[in-house]
Amino acid sequence: MSEKNYLTTDYTLKSWFLTTDHKRIAILYFASLIFFFFIGGAAATAIRIELATPQADLVSSDIYNRLFTMHGIIMVWFFLIPSIPNTLGNFIVPLMIGARDLAFPRLNLMSWYIFMLGGCTTLFAIFAGGVDTGWTFYTPFSTLYSNSYVIVAAAGVFIAGFSSILTGLNFIVTIHRLRAPGLTWYRLPLFLWSLYATSVILVLATPVLAITLILIATERFFGVGIFDPRIGGDPLLFQHLFWFYSHPAVYIMILPGMGVINELVSCYSRKQVFGYKFVAWASLAIAAVGFLVWGHHMFVSGQSLVASLVFSFMSFIVAVPSAIKVFNWTATLHKGSIHFDAPMLYALAFIGLFTIGGLTGLFLACLAFDVHATDTYFVVAHFHYIMVGGMVTAYFGGLHYWWPKMTGRHYSEYWARTAAVLIFFGFNLTFFPQFILGAEGMPRRYHVYPPEFQVWNVLSSGGAAILAVAYLMPLLYLGYSAFFGARASANPWNATGLEWQTSSPPPEFNFTTQPVVTRAPYQYNGDFQAEPQNA
Amino acid sequence: MPESFAFAPQYASIPHRDHTAELGMWVFIATEVLLFGGLILTYFVYRHAFPEDFAEGSRRTEIVIGTANTAVLLTSSFLVAWAVEIFSPDTARIVTWLLVGAACLGLAFIVLKGIEYSKEYDEHLVPGVDFQFAGSRASGVQLFFIFYFIATAIHALHMLIGICLLITLATICRTAPTTRHQTALRSGALYWHFVDAIWIFLFALIYLPGRSSS
Numbered sequence: 001m002s003e004k005n006y007l008t009t010d011y012t013l014k015s016w017f018l019t020t021d022h023k024r025i026a027i028l029y030f031a032s033l034i035f036f037f038f039i040g041g042a043a044a045t046a047i048r049i050e051l052a053t054p055q056a057d058l059v060s061s062d063i064y065n066r067l068f069t070m071h072g073i074i075m076v077w078f079f080l081i082p083s084i085p086n087t088l089g090n091f092i093v094p095l096m097i098g099a100r101d102l103a104f105p106r107l108n109l110m111s112w113y114i115f116m117l118g119g120c121t122t123l124f125a126i127f128a129g130g131v132d133t134g135w136t137f138y139t140p141f142s143t144l145y146s147n148s149y150v151i152v153a154a155a156g157v158f159i160a161g162f163s164s165i166l167t168g169l170n171f172i173v174t175i176h177r178l179r180a181p182g183l184t185w186y187r188l189p190l191f192l193w194s195l196y197a198t199s200v201i202l203v204l205a206t207p208v209l210a211i212t213l214i215l216i217a218t219e220r221f222f223g224v225g226i227f228d229p230r231i232g233g234d235p236l237l238f239q240h241l242f243w244f245y246s247h248p249a250v251y252i253m254i255l256p257g258m259g260v261i262n263e264l265v266s267c268y269s270r271k272q273v274f275g276y277k278f279v280a281w282a283s284l285a286i287a288a289v290g291f292l293v294w295g296h297h298m299f300v301s302g303q304s305l306v307a308s309l310v311f312s313f314m315s316f317i318v319a320v321p322s323a324i325k326v327f328n329w330t331a332t333l334h335k336g337s338i339h340f341d342a343p344m345l346y347a348l349a350f351i352g353l354f355t356i357g358g359l360t361g362l363f364l365a366c367l368a369f370d371v372h373a374t375d376t377y378f379v380v381a382h383f384h385y386i387m388v389g390g391m392v393t394a395y396f397g398g399l400h401y402w403w404p405k406m407t408g409r410h411y412s413e414y415w416a417r418t419a420a421v422l423i424f425f426g427f428n429l430t431f432f433p434q435f436i437l438g439a440e441g442m443p444r445r446y447h448v449y450p451p452e453f454q455v456w457n458v459l460s461s462g463g464a465a466i467l468a469v470a471y472l473m474p475l476l477y478l479g480y481s482a483f484f485g486a487r488a489s490a491n492p493w494n495a496t497g498l499e500w501q502t503s504s505p506p507p508e509f510n511f512t513t514q515p516v517v518t519r520a521p522y523q524y525n526g527d528f529q530a531e532p533q534n535a
Numbered sequence: 536m537p538e539s540f541a542f543a544p545q546y547a548s549i550p551h552r553d554h555t556a557e558l559g560m561w562v563f564i565a566t567e568v569l570l571f572g573g574l575i576l577t578y579f580v581y582r583h584a585f586p587e588d589f590a591e592g593s594r595r596t597e598i599v600i601g602t603a604n605t606a607v608l609l610t611s612s613f614l615v616a617w618a619v620e621i622f623s624p625d626t627a628r629i630v631t632w633l634l635v636g637a638a639c640l641g642l643a644f645i646v647l648k649g650i651e652y653s654k655e656y657d658e659h660l661v662p663g664v665d666f667q668f669a670g671s672r673a674s675g676v677q678l679f680f681i682f683y684f685i686a687t688a689i690h691a692l693h694m695l696i697g698i699c700l701l702i703t704l705a706t707i708c709r710t711a712p713t714t715r716h717q718t719a720l721r722s723g724a725l726y727w728h729f730v731d732a733i734w735i736f737l738f739a740l741i742y743l744p745g746r747s748s749s
């Protein structure tokens with residue numbers, strides 16, 4: 001590896017912190033996200049330890065409130081939402097479309113700085129005393145009663161929102177304008193369709209969250225009654241505005257995951273994706289319908305029954321494009337030449353976990369059942385199946401798949417498979433008991449509970465311990481492989497995407513000659529070669 | 536037109552680069568529409584809940600200043616559009632002066648807004664600071680003025696950013712204009728027109744309710 005690549009062009013700190021290379025910015029995001037992931041994970045660990053017994057052994061109720069708020073805020077806004085778009089997306093999008101960089105490289109770097117500014121602001125709120133409102137900042141609690149750093153935390157989220165918007169903007173323009181010659185929309189890898197749909201949500205939903213946070217801060221700071229019912233305000237309006245962003249945000253989290261799974265399933269079963277156009281348009285359909293279902297978070301809030309019925313119906317509709325994707329992955333696997341490499345294990349885990357999460361989502365879309373399950377552990381289990389079982393698993397799968405491209409090195413296949421299996425096992429042990437707890441009526445956000453719930457809680461906490469170890473493992477073997485792993489060739493999986501047609505790691509401007517696309521994506525013909533691994 | 540700049544490597548050509556930049560500004564404007572959209576939605580919710588109170592609050596606003604500001608802003612938009620229209624290497628001087636003129640009108644808008652704010656402060660109409668309103672409509676009128684202050688403050692912030700943008704554009708258009716400058720000007724003009732268009736909506740929502748009769 002004598003020629004220069006993006007990692008070896010320059011070694012100075014300045015060359016990293018003032019870079020406009022999308023690949024280096026992706027690495028910056030990657031490092032920051034690991035940091036936030038472990039902060040959010042630490043809070044989750046404390047929560048699960050506290051819940052191992054029915055009494056309050058470890059923390060007071062106040063500290064517990066601050067813990068789950070910290071877990072939620074950090075994980076949602078500083079890990080899940082930026083994870084795949086900002087790391088894998090940033091790295092892969094220009095490579096996949098045969099471009100030399102994103103459309104606006106300096107804006108891309110600015111997004112990272114804004115993201116870090118938002119992250120540090122939120123961390124300051126947490127370490128200065130914490131926030132006890134939950135990640136949803138529901139009024140009037142957050143504006144009237146909460147005695148904590150709500151404005152600072154909201155400011156952090158507000159700032160991070162700009163980063164989301166600018167990233168989404170950059171992706172949309174890049175995918176529209178910088179595709180290689182011959183790369184028509186229907187030749188676009190499905191990962192890009194899903195990132196495009198995600199970007200549309202980022203651009204159109206995030207500003208509504210921004211204005212909501214401004215209203216919250218104004219109400220709290222000036223003591224005026226925008227959402228305070230005593231002087232005419234309406235707390236329901238807050239929930240409408242908040243969920244108008246935060247429900248689509250769920251699709252910001254899951255759509256890129258689905259995009260990654262398309263790449264993995266196709267590559268490791270050596271088959272074309274079944275129903276390419278349906279999968280592609282399903283992404284946009286999910287994004288579009290996802291804007292119309294926020295009210296299913298508010299079935300017991302006091303909104304009108306008609307509104308609830310409409311939102312219930314629309315929520316069922318979202319299941320259609322989601323199911324299209326699951327059916328099409330299954331059909332892609334059918335009679336495929338399946339290779340159980342680590343990324344594929346993650347992909348298969350994703351399909352299973354996403355299906356459970358999605359089907360329980362239908363339970364919750366069902367008005368009558370939701371009234372029973374609202375604010376119980378059933379809801380907690382459901383959204384963790386989607387957001388952790390789905391999104392995080394897909395993120396790990398994508399990370400393993402593109403790791404040789406990003407670093408030019410192979411990780412240990414043995415440890416990668418072990419970690420994948422452990423994550424799947426630990427995850428199910430953690431969250432499946434929570435479905436049962438929720439169905440039996442254990443409410444969320446309480447740190448003490450009746451003793452009869454303890455068995456399931458101990459199982460859940462035990463699973464969380466396994467999950468914690470499993471999440472630490474990639475840090476070790478991927479970290480090791482980044483420096484000592486076996487060298488990877490340009491295309492170790494014999495995959496078809498444009499990103500595999502340049503060297504690993506890619507040179508500074510990705511391609512030495514402009515690639516030209518002459519065929520549809522995923523033209524696999526059965527040949528697979530995984531290179532020698534280091535043990 | 537000779538192009539003296541090397542353009543960034545991700546673009547195939549200069550027109551490619553310029554069109555990409557303009558598309559970026561359009562997408563950005565889409566996010567801005569949603570930002571003000573959320574705010575205007577809250578306005579309509581409360582105007583629906585308290586129609587009389589909002590009419591009452593609206594009658595307390597300074598319609599003369601509001602109307603003057605609308606005229607000021609429309610004129611500035613006209614100057615910017617004119618600058619975009621005539622941009623060429625020969626017209627650098629006029630373009631620069633048009634942009635400076637537009638920026639000055641923008642500043643005039645801010646000054647008028649400040650006068651308006653201080654009048655409202657004197658009349659105890661600023662919610663959360665010293666809001667006083669006699670009668671049963673106090674809470675609805677207060678909601679109206681919350682909307683008024685948040686919306687106009689965010690709009691004024693956009694104005695200030697726009698004024699900086701116009702001054703920057705005036706500076707770069709002063710010397711050797713190229714297509715790069717033309718693109719910057721077109722994108723900046725889009726932003727300025729957007730801020731202007733938002734004001735048209737705010738004007739109708741703030742100053743006009745309750746003023747149609749007598």
